Amino acid sequence: MAKLKLASYWASACGGCDVAILDTHEKILDISAAADIVLWPIAADFKYKDIEAMPDGDIDVTLFNGAVRNSENEHLAKLLRAKSKVLVAFGTCAYLGGIPSLANLFDRKSVFDCVFHASPSIDNPTKTDPQTLTKVPEGDLSIPEFYDTVRTLDQVVDVDYYVPGCPPAPERILEVFTAIVEGKLPPKGSVVGASEKTQCDECPRKKNEKKIASFKRIATEQPADHDTCYLEQGFLCVGAVTRAGCGSRCQNSGMSCRGCYGPPPGVIDQGAKALSAIASVIESKDEAEVERIISALPDPLRSFNRFGIAASLLRRKLL
Amino acid sequence: MKRISIDPITRLEGHGKIEIFLADDGSVANCYFQIPELRGFEKFLQGMPVEEAPRIVARICGVCPAAHHLAAGKAVDAVYGVEPTSTAKKLRELYYSAHYVHSHIAHFYALAAPDFVLGPDSDPAKRNILGIVEKVGVGIGGEVLKHRRIAQDIQIKVGGKSTHPVWSVPGGVSKGLTEEERKWVEEAAASCVEFSKFSLKLFEDVVLKNKAYLDLILGDVFEIDSYWIGTVDAKNKVNFYDGDARVVDQKAKEVFRYKAPQYLENIVERVEPFSYLKFPYLKKVGWKGTGRSRSSSATTGAWPTATSRSPSCAGSRSSSRECRWRRRPASSPASAACARPPTTSPPARRSTRCTASSRRRPRRSCGSCTTRRTSSTATSRTSTPSPRPTS
Numbered sequence: 015m016a017k018l019k020l021a022s023y024w025a026s027a028c029g030g031c032d033v034a035i036l037d038t039h040e041k042i043l044d045i046s047a048a049a050d051i052v053l054w055p056i057a058a059d060f061k062y063k064d065i066e067a068m069p070d071g072d073i074d075v076t077l078f079n080g081a082v083r084n085s086e087n088e089h090l091a092k093l094l095r096a097k098s099k100v101l102v103a104f105g106t107c108a109y110l111g112g113i114p115s116l117a118n119l120f121d122r123k124s125v126f127d128c129v130f131h132a133s134p135s136i137d138n139p140t141k142t143d144p145q146t147l148t149k150v151p152e153g154d155l156s157i158p159e160f161y162d163t164v165r166t167l168d169q170v171v172d173v174d175y176y177v178p179g180c181p182p183a184p185e186r187i188l189e190v191f192t193a194i195v196e197g198k199l200p201p202k203g204s205v206v207g208a209s210e211k212t213q214c215d216e217c218p219r220k221k222n223e224k225k226i227a228s229f230k231r232i233a234t235e236q237p238a239d240h241d242t243c244y245l246e247q248g249f250l251c252v253g254a255v256t257r258a259g260c261g262s263r264c265q266n267s268g269m270s271c272r273g274c275y276g277p278p279p280g281v282i283d284q285g286a287k288a289l290s291a292i293a294s295v296i297e298s299k300d301e302a303e304v305e306r307i308i309s310a311l312p313d314p315l316r317s318f319n320r321f322g323i324a325a326s327l328l329r330r331k332l333l
Numbered sequence: 334m335k336r337i338s339i340d341p342i343t344r345l346e347g348h349g350k351i352e353i354f355l356a357d358d359g360s361v362a363n364c365y366f367q368i369p370e371l372r373g374f375e376k377f378l379q380g381m382p383v384e385e386a387p388r389i390v391a392r393i394c395g396v397c398p399a400a401h402h403l404a405a406g407k408a409v410d411a412v413y414g415v416e417p418t419s420t421a422k423k424l425r426e427l428y429y430s431a432h433y434v435h436s437h438i439a440h441f442y443a444l445a446a447p448d449f450v451l452g453p454d455s456d457p458a459k460r461n462i463l464g465i466v467e468k469v470g471v472g473i474g475g476e477v478l479k480h481r482r483i484a485q486d487i488q489i490k491v492g493g494k495s496t497h498p499v500w501s502v503p504g505g506v507s508k509g510l511t512e513e514e515r516k517w518v519e520e521a522a523a524s525c526v527e528f529s530k531f532s533l534k535l536f537e538d539v540v541l542k543n544k545a546y547l548d549l550i551l552g553d554v555f556e557i558d559s560y561w562i563g564t565v566d567a568k569n570k571v572n573f574y575d576g577d578a579r580v581v582d583q584k585a586k587e588v589f590r591y592k593a594p595q596y597l598e599n600i601v602e603r604v605e606p607f608s609y610l611k612f613p614y615l616k617k618v619g620w621k622g623t624g625r626s627r628s629s630s631a632t633t634g635a636w637p638t639a640t641s642r643s644p645s646c647a648g649s650r651s652s653s654r655e656c657r658w659r660r661r662p663a664s665s666p667a668s669a670a671c672a673r674p675p676t677t678s679p680p681a682r683r684s685t686r687c688t689a690s691s692r693r694r695p696r697r698s699c700g701s702c703t704t705r706r707t708s709s710t711a712t713s714r715t716s717t718p719s720p721r722p723t724s
Contacts, residue, residue, distance in 0.1 A: 024348075026370065027395070028392045028393060028394050029346040029394060029395035030392070030394075030395020030396075030398065030496045033395050033396055034496065036443070036481070037482075037495070039482040039485075040475060040482070042463075043475075043478075046466075054461075055342075055343045056343075056344070056345070056346060056396075057343075057344060057443050057444070057461050058344070058458075058460075058461040058463075059343045060457065060458070061343075062340055062341065083370070083371075084369070084370065086348075086369055116377040116389075117372065117376065119377065120373070120376050120377060125376045125377075128373070128375050128379070129371065129376060129611075130604045130611070133602070135597055135601055136602055137602065137620065138603065142605065144604070144606055144607070144608060144609050148606045150363070152334050152336075152354035152363050153336060153354060155367060157367055157369045157608065157609060160609070180497065181496055231382065231384065232384055232502055232507070233382065233383070233413065233503045234413075234503075263493065263494045264493070266489075266493045266494070267492060267500045268500065268506075268508035269388075269499040272388065272499065312381075312382045313382055316381055317385075
């Protein structure tokens with residue numbers, strides 16, 4: 015059998031998804047035995063022009079990580095879609111927008127004003143902003159256009175599969191890779207490399223009936239009991255509205271679920287579902303008391319929707 | 334004017350490109366290092382609970398999340414005015430040290446070594462970690478992968494998760510270490526020390542004993558005329574978790590030192606229109622442009638509270654290739670920040686090197702020397718918005 019042609023690309027990303035591929039450790043040799051890598055900026059020397067020179071559909075599988083934040087990300091998304099038989103939104107940024115899409119609560123101008131002008135370390139006497147085109151004595155220099163809105167990969171191009179996780183768990187990556195090599199991928203549009211259950215179902219902590227009389231912040235208090243459900247102890251956890259598959263990494267770190275695997279099957283909007291789930295465990299019917307309990311939760315929008323604002327029903331704050 | 338575009342720069346963390354402009358005689362007229370990406374952590378952290386900052390800013394870089402996580406963790410300690418317990422400090426330092434091992438194995442073997450083990454003229458399609466394994470054999474290659482795994486596993490054992498850690502909380506950490514785990518870590522670390530000795534030997538055999546490579550490293554191409562910053566303990570020994578930021582000049586003489594809370598008195602960032610990356614410099618030295626021979630830019634060694642994604646990570650590859658390996662012979666005069674490659678080296682063979690400006694006129698030099706230095710304040714300052722009243 016001919017070796018597969020495999021590409022891995024990062025758009026608006028941190029590199030953690032690529033490190034997760036490296037974190038398959040010795041098994042990466044199995045991947046390289048079955049596939050030739052044709053693009054992998056973090057680890058291999060292929061250039062954009064190499065991809066542009068390929069015939070359409072030449073790449074068997076592209077693992078595309080990162081959100082679509084700027085015009086270069088969009089260009090690469092479209093280019094790799096055209097060149098790939100199978101395009102996988104790999105990791106939560108490509109799948110749901112991820113941490114970069116927290117910026118959808120702002121717009122380009124307010125991001126630039128903060129980063130390039132208002133930050134306390136800035137020295138910018140000429141009030142310069144980065145420009146898509148800069149004329150220098152030797153010629154023109156270009157950088158991509160920074161958009162107002164961060165998008166998921168499937169808001170830009172057609173996507174075949176989704177692999178959740180910030181980053182995806184390496185053992186799940188191997189499962190996905192095995193399915194690719196064996197031609198056993200599920201129907202197009204499926205979430206792969208994850209469970210059909212919720213993180214709550216797989217969490218090793220003991221669970222009883224949840225009745226929350228007050229919320230606590232990890233900054234000022236710590237869970238009294240290290241074996242019992244965080245939510246029951248008043249610490250916000252979104253495991254009930256998060257897809258399982260990570261191996262309970264955060265719980266093993268002594269931390270509640272942050273929600274990075276996105277919504278479980280059947281849930282359209284993880285943040286809205288979290289709101290509903292939290293509301294259902296408040297131990298009061300009194301409106302003022304409910305208000306008091308809820309108000310102890312800072313920043314509910316980003317706490318409930320930390321990894322998926324771009325994919326949420328909200329998408330962004332009104333411009 | 335002829336131009337050579339390197340797009341993207343590969344084998345580093347982060348996005349970058351280099352535009353090299355050639356004069357009529359084929360020499361490099363000027364060179365620009367550009368960062369085409371921006372996410373805006375400084376902005377979207379505003380209004381979040383401050384204790385979440387360590388878990389958000391880890392995503393600045395998936396290759397060095399521990400640096401960002403712990404830098405922000407220390408900043409949040411300061412916001413709450415709490416001093417971590419001695420145990421917590423040791424655990425954090427242990428975690429960071431394991432991170433350092435994984436990151437340096439990745440850096441040396443996956444990012445930098447392909448240029449040397451396979452050679453700068455090797456087939457680009459093979460010039461990567463898999464090509465190295467193919468060349469040195471699965472035996473040695475397997476040891477590389479194994480020890481990177483061990484280093485990642487130490488982090489998982491200590492902090493629960495390697496990429497991205499969630500474990501630093503104000504005043505400490507959210508998970509302890511059992512005696513059984515401690516013993517495992519001790520044995521695993523010992524194995525990493527042995528592997529490091531092997532790696533040093535490999536470096537000596539493959540690089541230092543190769544005259545062509547040595548000439549390259551000792552030549553102007555690898556010269557960076559920069560100040561340097563590293564975090565040091567009271568005895569001026571490097572410490573990756575805590576200590577003073579020590580600034581040394583081009584002759585390794587200490588110029589001054591400062592503590593993390595004095596960051597803003599010491600580091601300033603400029604903005605240039607051609608890059609989304611800011612250009613940090615030493616405030617006490619002042620901004621001298623990007624192309625001067627005595628740039629005020631400083632290259633960070635170990636300074637977790639002052640690393641930001643692109644400079645430090647992009648630098649992790651290039652700084653080794655261009656900076657840290659640099660051992661200027663006593664007789665060699667200091668040269669410009671960006672020197673033309675020696676005429677003996679093949680033209681533009683590896684253009685990601687700092688083979689920048691011609692010396693004929695004052696110029697903006699190759700950003701790869703200047704922008705990969707002292708990093709932004711993202712993690713130490715702007716990632717820590719004012720604390721809200723706590724419940």
